Amino acid sequence: MTADAAPVTPAPLFGTAVVAGVGLIGGSVALGLRQRFLARTVIGLDANMDVLREAEALGVVDEVRAAPGEWLRGADLVILAAPMRALTGLARDLAPYVNPGALVTDVGSVKGGIAAEMERLGVRSFVAGHPMAGSERGGVTHASASLLENAVWVLTPTESTPLTALSRARLLVEHLGAAPVVMPPDAHDALVATISHLPYLASLALTHMVARDERLSLLAAGGFRDLTRVASGDPRMSRDMVVENKDALRGALTRFRKQLERLEADLDDPEELLAAAHEGKRTRDSLPVVKRSLLPAKFDLVVAVPDKPNQIGAVTQALGAAHVNIKDIEVLAIREEGGALRLGLESPEEVQRAAALLRAQGFEVRGRG
Amino acid sequence: MTADAAPVTPAPLFGTAVVAGVGLIGGSVALGLRQRFLARTVIGLDANMDVLREAEALGVVDEVRAAPGEWLRGADLVILAAPMRALTGLARDLAPYVNPGALVTDVGSVKGGIAAEMERLGVRSFVAGHPMAGSERGGVTHASASLLENAVWVLTPTESTPLTALSRARLLVEHLGAAPVVMPPDAHDALVATISHLPYLASLALTHMVARDERLSLLAAGGFRDLTRVASGDPRMSRDMVVENKDALRGALTRFRKQLERLEADLDDPEELLAAAHEGKRTRDSLPVVKRSLLPAKFDLVVAVPDKPNQIGAVTQALGAAHVNIKDIEVLAIREEGGALRLGLESPEEVQRAAALLRAQGFEVRGRG
Numbered sequence: 001m002t003a004d005a006a007p008v009t010p011a012p013l014f015g016t017a018v019v020a021g022v023g024l025i026g027g028s029v030a031l032g033l034r035q036r037f038l039a040r041t042v043i044g045l046d047a048n049m050d051v052l053r054e055a056e057a058l059g060v061v062d063e064v065r066a067a068p069g070e071w072l073r074g075a076d077l078v079i080l081a082a083p084m085r086a087l088t089g090l091a092r093d094l095a096p097y098v099n100p101g102a103l104v105t106d107v108g109s110v111k112g113g114i115a116a117e118m119e120r121l122g123v124r125s126f127v128a129g130h131p132m133a134g135s136e137r138g139g140v141t142h143a144s145a146s147l148l149e150n151a152v153w154v155l156t157p158t159e160s161t162p163l164t165a166l167s168r169a170r171l172l173v174e175h176l177g178a179a180p181v182v183m184p185p186d187a188h189d190a191l192v193a194t195i196s197h198l199p200y201l202a203s204l205a206l207t208h209m210v211a212r213d214e215r216l217s218l219l220a221a222g223g224f225r226d227l228t229r230v231a232s233g234d235p236r237m238s239r240d241m242v243v244e245n246k247d248a249l250r251g252a253l254t255r256f257r258k259q260l261e262r263l264e265a266d267l268d269d270p271e272e273l274l275a276a277a278h279e280g281k282r283t284r285d286s287l288p289v290v291k292r293s294l295l296p297a298k299f300d301l302v303v304a305v306p307d308k309p310n311q312i313g314a315v316t317q318a319l320g321a322a323h324v325n326i327k328d329i330e331v332l333a334i335r336e337e338g339g340a341l342r343l344g345l346e347s348p349e350e351v352q353r354a355a356a357l358l359r360a361q362g363f364e365v366r367g368r369g
Numbered sequence: 370m371t372a373d374a375a376p377v378t379p380a381p382l383f384g385t386a387v388v389a390g391v392g393l394i395g396g397s398v399a400l401g402l403r404q405r406f407l408a409r410t411v412i413g414l415d416a417n418m419d420v421l422r423e424a425e426a427l428g429v430v431d432e433v434r435a436a437p438g439e440w441l442r443g444a445d446l447v448i449l450a451a452p453m454r455a456l457t458g459l460a461r462d463l464a465p466y467v468n469p470g471a472l473v474t475d476v477g478s479v480k481g482g483i484a485a486e487m488e489r490l491g492v493r494s495f496v497a498g499h500p501m502a503g504s505e506r507g508g509v510t511h512a513s514a515s516l517l518e519n520a521v522w523v524l525t526p527t528e529s530t531p532l533t534a535l536s537r538a539r540l541l542v543e544h545l546g547a548a549p550v551v552m553p554p555d556a557h558d559a560l561v562a563t564i565s566h567l568p569y570l571a572s573l574a575l576t577h578m579v580a581r582d583e584r585l586s587l588l589a590a591g592g593f594r595d596l597t598r599v600a601s602g603d604p605r606m607s608r609d610m611v612v613e614n615k616d617a618l619r620g621a622l623t624r625f626r627k628q629l630e631r632l633e634a635d636l637d638d639p640e641e642l643l644a645a646a647h648e649g650k651r652t653r654d655s656l657p658v659v660k661r662s663l664l665p666a667k668f669d670l671v672v673a674v675p676d677k678p679n680q681i682g683a684v685t686q687a688l689g690a691a692h693v694n695i696k697d698i699e700v701l702a703i704r705e706e707g708g709a710l711r712l713g714l715e716s717p718e719e720v721q722r723a724a725a726l727l728r729a730q731g732f733e734v735r736g737r738g
Contacts, residue, residue: 132588152588181587194578195589199596202571204649205628209563209621211652218550219501219521220564220656223599227568230592231653235646239639246636252578253633257626259574264622267615270608277604280573283580284600287589 013175014039014103017077020068020090022046022055025107025131026081027143030060032176035145035302035366037340039077055140072097077172080106080114084240088117095121103168105129109192110244111156111185119160127161127169128185130154130192131178138234145177153178156185186248193248198256200238201249203231301351303341304364315341318361324354382544383408383472386446389437389459391415391424394476394500395450396512399429401545404514404671404735406709408446424509441466446541449475449483453609457486464490472537474498478561479613480525480554488529496530496538497554499523499561500547507603514546522547525554555617562617567625569607570618572600670720672710673733681710687730688712693723 017039019030026044033039044061045068046052052064065071072078078098082090087108095118098104104126106114111128118126133151153173157166166182173180183191207228210216230238242249266273305311312329319326328344345351355365386408388399395413402408413430414437415421421433434440441447447467451459456477464487467473473495475483480497487495502520522542526535535551542549552560576597579585599607611618635642674680681698688695697713714720724734 134592154588187584191585191588194582195585195593198578199575199593201629201632202575203596203653204645205625205632206568206571207649207652208628208645209567209624210656211648213563215552215556216560216564217652217656219523219560223503224564224568225653225656226595226598227572228649228653228656229595231646231649233650235643235650239643239646243636243639243642249636250633253629255578256574257629259577260570260622260626263570263574264619267612267618270612273612274604274608276573276577277600277608279580280576280597280600281602281604283576283586284572284594284597287579287586287594287597 012037012040013171014077016041016043016075017079018043018045018065018072018075019061019079019081020045020094021080021082021086022051022060022140022143023081023083024134024138024140024142024147026079027055027058027060027140028133028145028147029079029081029107029131029176030055031143032145032148033077034059034062035300035340035342036175036177037302037304037364037366038172038175043075051140058140058143060140060143068094068097070097073099075099076102078102078104080104080108083237084108084110084244085236087114091117091121091123095123098123100124103127103165103172105155105169105172107131109196109241111154111188113244115156115158115161115185119158124160125162125165127165128156129169129173130156130188131173133178134233138237149177151178153180154188155180155182156188157182158185189245189248190251193245193252194255197242197245197249198252200230200233200242201253202256203228207231299345299347299351301343301345301354301358302366303343303358305339305341312341314361315343315358315363318357319343319354322353322357324350324357381406381409382540383446385410385412385444386448387412387414387434387441387444388430388448388450389414389463390449390451390455391420391429391509391512392450392452393503393507393509393511393516395448396424396427396429396509397502397514397516398448398450398476398500398545399424400512401514401517402446403428403431404669404709404711405544405546406671406673406733406735407541407544412444420509427509427512429509429512437463437466439466442468444468445471447471447473449473449477452606453477453479453613454605456483460486460490460492464492467492469493472496472534472541474524474538474541476500478565478610480523480557482613484525484527484530484554488527493529494531494534496534497525498538498542499525499557500542502547503602507606518546520547522549523557524549524551525557526551527554558614558617559620562614562621563624566611566614566618567621569599569602569611570622571625572597576600668714668716668720670712670714670723670727671735672712672727674708674710683730684710684712684727684732687726688723691722691726693719693726 017033019026022044030042030044033042041062043063043065044052044055045065049066055061056064080087080090104123106128108114109130111130115128131148131151131153133147155169170180210220263276266276303315325346326343327346330342345354358365386402388395391413399411399413402411410431412432412434413421413424414434418435424430425433449456449459473492475497477483478499480499484497500517500520500522502516524538539549579589632645635645672684694715695712696715699711714723727734
């Protein structure tokens with residue numbers, strides 16, 4: 001291979017990205033940015049040094065910082081991923097250092113307050129966002145780029161959000177493998193009150209009924225466990241989420257009570273109740289299922305591929321010649337400048353061997369670690 | 370091996386067992402009775418000939434009958450496993466033919482009505498029961514003996530239930546691998562109203578809110594899907610279940626509304642709400658998890674082992690000598706007369722080969738098919 005034909009890593013979407021708050025979601029975004037070559041450097045900002053050390057050890061971020069400062073001016077992407085209760089304070093701490101040209105976004109689950117706060121702070125290029133992804137297991141340890149894959153990621157611009165910022169935010173979300181959905185902040189908050197915060201309260205109310213009678217927990221297997229899984233999430237984060245959205249949640253509770261009353265009345269009208277049961281099943285069965293990669297992320301290797309003919313062939317041939325068994329292959333985030341190729345391999349050792357082989361041929365590669 | 374040393378299959382608990390209604394639960398009970406050698410003959414009774422043909426083809430029952438009749442007098446175990454709405458009618462149809470010495474039980478999810486009906490019909494040896502097991506996928510096709518393993522199986526004797534009938538019912542449940550829990554019918558109905566019927570109504574109310582606004586279903590992934598899984602069950606069975614138990618359910622709804630109101634008030638008292646969130650998590654996380662066999666039942670082979678020294682060794686050595694790979698082994702239902710050994714093998718072919726080998730040595734064996 002001549003020097004001229006050597007692969008050239010495509011230019012990333014962002015130069016320096018800062019993820020402020022390196023928990024489950026922040027860590028997953030950081031991993032997505034790194035593994036999909038979306039930022040040249042990913043800096044993790046967190047007040048907790050243990051979290052930063054773990055994020056660095058896990059290869060979630062390239063660099064870490066314990067406090068905001070002048071260094072932030074170099075970032076052209078800033079993602080606020082702190083818990084809800086810390087979000088406004090974090091925005092205030094960061095605002096003085098944010099480059100006016102940087103895209104700023106957040107990942108909080110309630111959107112009414114943060115956009116107004118950013119406007120007040122004079123951060124113009126802000127687009128509030130909410131990736132609808134999560135897990136009962138929080139923390140950077142459980143972070144994974146695949147958590148965001150195919151997730152709905154709501155973006156909530158206000159009337160004063162620049163359209164250029166919105167389209168950059170949309171591009172970021174798409175390149176992270178998620179599906180952007182744009183709506184006003186109050187519409188988002190009403191929707192999540194119904195499909196997330198109300199179910200949490202209902203689930204909590206059910207567990208409290210069981211807590212008041214221990215004989216119940218003996219029988220409460222199966223369906224009841226499914227139904228109360230959301231009550232098993234982090235109590236403080238769940239509490240903050242519903243309190244932050246309490247106005248919209250009260251509206252959803254009122255509508256929920258009406259539905260329950262109607263169903264209670266239908267107990268004396270079995271034909272009507274049967275129709276309600278059919279309608280419930282139809283609706284439930286039509287809910288979208290989010291498909292994610294099935295391969296464990298830790299045996300993944302991502303290779304940057306320039307937009308030149310037969311680059312995928314060059315990668316697979318190099319590995320095939322060395323008897324590396326490619327168990328899964330997927331093209332990620334193709335842009336005009338090229339893209340990235342995710343390879344699923346058999347073991348961490350194979351990932352290391354393949355990485356060394358490809359680096360020797362001039363490819364840029366990234367794994368989970 | 371001399372004729373004297375040949376294995377003798379232990380005597381089963383019951384001679385002829387009749388399972389009336391061969392659906393998911395009835396079929397699973399029938400399979401349990403056969404696979405664990407608890408009855409010499411299992412007869413499936415169902416008005417639907419297609420169901421009977423399928424049950425026979427799947428090896429769920431030994432014989433089939435399309436209608437009750439004099440033949441029923443030969444049964445010493447009768448299990449009513451028809452859907453709730455057909456249960457009383459079935460009891461009336463069968464009662465004239467039931468042997469007074471036979472143990473009669475049912476598997477319905479509401480217990481108040483059936484015991485009184487049986488008393489009226491003069492069936493003395495009746496013990497109402499409710500195995501707390503199920504699946505969204507109904508029908509004999511999905512029946513499996515493992516569905517009942519470790520499941521809580523409530524038995525609800527009345528003041529007039531003979532204690533001998535209760536202890537036989539308890540023995541039956543234990544030998545099917547489930548855990549019997551005894552309580553009065555009205556206590557059972559109040560408990561299931563809270564942990565099963567109320568959650569179903571709540572789940573239905575949530576899906577109805579989504580049905581009224583299609584934008585919601587776009588975002589309704591993850592937690593919302595978990596929470597509404599029970600709304601995806603068979604509409605008619607679910608409807609019958611809640612209507613049958615409507616009095617207890619109304620009580621549960623009243624208590625649920627109180628819990629919701631308290632939580633709504635706590636939206637203005639974040640410390641109290643945090644305590645409620647912690648209590649909910651503690652309760653949810655302490656719910657029992659039902660452990661079932663992980664091996665697919667279809668590669669299972671069950672061998673009857675007499676209560677003599679080294680019978681398990683005789684089985685494993687015979688298979689080892691023929692290079693049959695035993696992937697899992699479990700001792701089922703040991704009684705004084707001996708017991709049964711479940712072997713997990715690698716393929717249906719291995720099951721057939723092992724069955725032939727063991728039969729040649731005088732063992733009685735049963736597989737899924």
